[in-house]
Amino acid sequence: MPAGAKSGSRTLGLLRQRGASLVHGLLPRCCALCSLPLAEPADRHSGWCGPCAASLPGVDAPRCPVCAQRTTAWPLPPGEPGATTPGPARPCPACRDAPPPFERTIALADYAPPLDRLVLALKFGHAVALARPLGVALAARIDFPVDLLLPIPLSAPRLAERGFNQAWLIARAIARAHACDSSAGKDLRHDAGVLARVRHDPPQALQALRARAANLRGAFSCQRDLAGLRVAIVDDVMTSGATLAEAARAVRNAGASFVATIVAARTLRD
Ligand SMILES: [Zn+2]
Numbered sequence: 088m089p090a091g092a093k094s095g096s097r098t099l100g101l102l103r104q105r106g107a108s109l110v111h112g113l114l115p116r117c118c119a120l121c122s123l124p125l126a127e128p129a130d131r132h133s134g135w136c137g138p139c140a141a142s143l144p145g146v147d148a149p150r151c152p153v154c155a156q157r158t159t160a161w162p163l164p165p166g167e168p169g170a171t172t173p174g175p176a177r178p179c180p181a182c183r184d185a186p187p188p189f190e191r192t193i194a195l196a197d198y199a200p201p202l203d204r205l206v207l208a209l210k211f212g213h214a215v216a217l218a219r220p221l222g223v224a225l226a227a228r229i230d231f232p233v234d235l236l237l238p239i240p241l242s243a244p245r246l247a248e249r250g251f252n253q254a255w256l257i258a259r260a261i262a263r264a265h266a267c268d269s270s271a272g273k274d275l276r277h278d279a280g281v282l283a284r285v286r287h288d289p290p291q292a293l294q295a296l297r298a299r300a301a302n303l304r305g306a307f308s309c310q311r312d313l314a315g316l317r318v319a320i321v322d323d324v325m326t327s328g329a330t331l332a333e334a335a336r337a338v339r340n341a342g343a344s345f346v347a348t349i350v351a352a353r354t355l356r357d
């Protein structure tokens with residue numbers, strides 16, 4: 088190898104080492120939930136300690152693969168063997184009767200303590216670093232191919248008021264965590280410029296459940312052709328699912344071949 092190439096590769100190696108130690112130095116030192124120091128490299132990567140990660144509300148509960156709502160029974164046809172035992176996940180009765188415009192949903196856990204506090208701190212307390220543990224945990228749960236992550240956009244007035252979009256922070260954290268996982272095979276792109284919010288609506292929480300879907304009709308538009316792409320729409324919380332469903336319709340109208348949703352937390356059914 089020529090001398091120049093040799094010193095060049097050594098410089099590159101040194102830069103990589105420095106880069107790795109710099110990244111390690113930026114990793115969180117304390118658990119996002121209990122604030123105890125994180126000693127293990129894997130815990131520092133994820134951002135929370137093992138006991139906290141394992142104790143998230145409903146983290147291991149069986150969920151509908153379509154809407155991520157908790158299911159207490161696996162709705163197999165009456166009389167079918169194994170109808171009372173967990174088996175391959177099947178859609179919940181609501182998704183079976185009226186399938187939403189997305190095929191899959193990944194939710195980390197229920198929107199309940201302490202995960203709800205963490206989501207609120209990210210959203211309203213400007214604790215933007217909390218997007219990382221959410222993104223790392225969600226990336227590890229993606230068990231289907233995805234080409235593009237699209238965060239649910241905020242309307243321009245709300246973005247100006249808050250200064251950031253928590254869904255974009257989570258989407259970016261998912262993409263970064265996915266890139267760190269060598270088994271993932273390829274980079275997962277996230278793009279905040281594809282989905283646009285064309286109307287500024289009152290906060291969903293202030294509206295009656297039935298009014299939400301009607302108010303959201305046509306609330307999103309897609310800024311590019313998504314023909315043949317497998318898309319996952321990212322948000323912090325799924326409540327009625329109306330916002331994600333309306334965004335999914337826009338994504339599907341733009342040609343996406345598969346639409347999933349990824350949320351940090353899922354509210355329990357009323
Ligand atoms: Zn902890």
Ligand SMILES: [Zn+2]
Nearest residue numbers: 151154179182
């Ligand atoms: Zn469902």
